[in-house]
Amino acid sequence: MYPELSMYIDGNFITAAQVEKTQDVLNPATGKPLGKLPHASKQDLDLALAAAQRAFEQWRRTSPLERSKILRRVAELARERSEEIARGITMDMGKPLAEARVEVAAGAEHAEWHAEECRRIYGRVIPPRNPAVRQITVREPVGVCAAFSPWNFPLNQAIRKIAAALGAGCTLIIKGPEDAPSAVVALAHLFHDAGLPPGCLNIVWGVPPEISQHLITSPIVRKVSFTGSVPVGKQLAALAGAHMKRVTMELGGHSPVIVFDDADVDQAATVLAGLKQRNAGQVCVAPSRFYVHEKAYDRFLSVFVAALEKVKVGDGLQSETRMGPLAHERRVDAMQQFVDDAIACGATAVLGGEAMGGSGGYFFPPTVLSNVPDTARLMREEPFGPVAPVTRFSDTDDVLRRANSLPFGLASYVFTGSIKTARHVSNNLEVGMVNINHFGIALAETPFGGVKDSGMGTEGGTETFDGYLNTKFISELS
Numbered sequence: 001m002y003p004e005l006s007m008y009i010d011g012n013f014i015t016a017a018q019v020e021k022t023q024d025v026l027n028p029a030t031g032k033p034l035g036k037l038p039h040a041s042k043q044d045l046d047l048a049l050a051a052a053q054r055a056f057e058q059w060r061r062t063s064p065l066e067r068s069k070i071l072r073r074v075a076e077l078a079r080e081r082s083e084e085i086a087r088g089i090t091m092d093m094g095k096p097l098a099e100a101r102v103e104v105a106a107g108a109e110h111a112e113w114h115a116e117e118c119r120r121i122y123g124r125v126i127p128p129r130n131p132a133v134r135q136i137t138v139r140e141p142v143g144v145c146a147a148f149s150p151w152n153f154p155l156n157q158a159i160r161k162i163a164a165a166l167g168a169g170c171t172l173i174i175k176g177p178e179d180a181p182s183a184v185v186a187l188a189h190l191f192h193d194a195g196l197p198p199g200c201l202n203i204v205w206g207v208p209p210e211i212s213q214h215l216i217t218s219p220i221v222r223k224v225s226f227t228g229s230v231p232v233g234k235q236l237a238a239l240a241g242a243h244m245k246r247v248t249m250e251l252g253g254h255s256p257v258i259v260f261d262d263a264d265v266d267q268a269a270t271v272l273a274g275l276k277q278r279n280a281g282q283v284c285v286a287p288s289r290f291y292v293h294e295k296a297y298d299r300f301l302s303v304f305v306a307a308l309e310k311v312k313v314g315d316g317l318q319s320e321t322r323m324g325p326l327a328h329e330r331r332v333d334a335m336q337q338f339v340d341d342a343i344a345c346g347a348t349a350v351l352g353g354e355a356m357g358g359s360g361g362y363f364f365p366p367t368v369l370s371n372v373p374d375t376a377r378l379m380r381e382e383p384f385g386p387v388a389p390v391t392r393f394s395d396t397d398d399v400l401r402r403a404n405s406l407p408f409g410l411a412s413y414v415f416t417g418s419i420k421t422a423r424h425v426s427n428n429l430e431v432g433m434v435n436i437n438h439f440g441i442a443l444a445e446t447p448f449g450g451v452k453d454s455g456m457g458t459e460g461g462t463e464t465f466d467g468y469l470n471t472k473f474i475s476e477l478s
């Protein structure tokens with residue numbers, strides 16, 4: 001049932017049977033192997049680079065309409081194949097099947113959005129000082145891109161990069177997540193079957209630092225796009241900088257949640273519990289530091305805990321499961337260390353707090369910690385898991401100072417009944433995205449990105465092609 005895994009280079013699928021080095025892919029719900037992933041040799045990487053360079057010379061000259069048609073066809077095929085792609089995601093990444101289906105549906109929307117927007121990549125006419133001169137700007141694709149996408153939304157994180165690069169007229173080589181590769185292999189089939197010419201999209205696997213070093217330092221590559229952790233992002237941005245290459249960096253976050261006493265506290269607690277359990281908290285924009293006004297604290301905690309204690313944890317393929325395992329064993333160890341440290345700092349575990357052993361899978365339950373001091377690691381480092389630290393505040397400017405005190409600046413959540421408070425807080429949070437009284441980010445048509453250590457550049461929205469285009473200025477005397 002688990003699909004055959006492959007690389008995709010110059011229009012050819014290369015399976016594990018055809019290469020020297022492979023890696024086992026494990027099911028995080030059982031710890032058992034699902035399949036073998038082929039690793040790229042240096043020659044494979046060079047073949048992919050040469051293919052992307054050759055394909056770029058043709059692809060950059062295709063009309064936006066032609067590129068749009070292929071992206072649209074990818075969206076159709078993704079919808080047709082939704083069930084098999086979603087099952088693959090659940091098997092190798094762990095999220096419940098219902099969430100995997102939503103991810104495929106959203107992936108199709110991303111392809112469609114880029115199909116629409118790539119027809120609107122406009123230049124402009126600049127009024128000249130001399131009437132005999134015509135001054136224009138045109139936007140040109142930057143060239144061959146190297147992209148690195150993570151395991152938490154294995155389809156969507158990859159398709160956002162692929163659709164933006166191809167829509168802009170670039171070609172690319174992408175290294176997907178070795179822990180959860182089936183969705184990226186499925187993308188190769190979607191683009192292949194949609195008629196994308198060979199070499200425009202190439203997919204490789206291997207030891208991440210070896211692949212990124214080889215691709216980023218290659219003179220063929222002109223742009224680097226990475227989604228993942230802050231430390232790795234900084235390394236890759238430094239490497240790209242040393243070779244003067246453009247970067248888009250979508251890095252980690254530690255989203256502050258601020259619940260005011262004039263909010264609908266029950267609604268806030270219910271919405272936030274749903275977001276905390278989603279993908280077992282392995283979401284860069286997950287709510288992760290909960291600052292609750294002291295007058296609303298007890299009510300918030302009781303509704304929040306009541307919602308999370310009902311969550312059925314298990315194998316994502318079972319229909320009753322609401323939260324799957326963590327994506328790999330190291331995440332379970334990380335959660336336990338965060339919880340133990342917070343308790344040692346004086347926090348109380350109100351729900352969960354202990355890894356769920358026994359099944360061979362990587363399960364950690366929804367966990368709520370109360371009265372967590374700002375000094376605990378959990379309040380300073382990105383948890384990336386189903387653990388929610390809750391703390392009190394009483395003063396708006398003080399909570400803003402605490403929310404802004406970390407180097408992260410990705411998403412944030414504000415719950416209040418006051419427009420004045422909502423405006424003041426959203427104007428003063430140092431983040432890329434603000435959700436007020438609901439969750440409304442990460443749609444294909446809205447820009448997604450962070451500030452400070454959370455990265456640079458934007459994916460989605462009308463800004464989506466900016467990182468893949470150069471502006472050329474032409475001044476012409478007639």
Ligand code: NAD
Nearest residue numbers: 148150151152177208209212228229232250251252284384
């Ligand atoms: P990690 O930093 O080891 O890996 C994160 C991702 O980066 C993986 O997909 C990995 O294959 C890739 N990677 C690692 N080193 C690389 C390199 N030198 N070159 C290219 N790619 C490289 O962390 P992890 O344990 O897999 O995941 C946990 C952390 O990753 C979290 O704390 C979170 O910050 C981050 N993460 C963020 C996102 C996001 O959406 N921003 C997604 C997944 C993981």
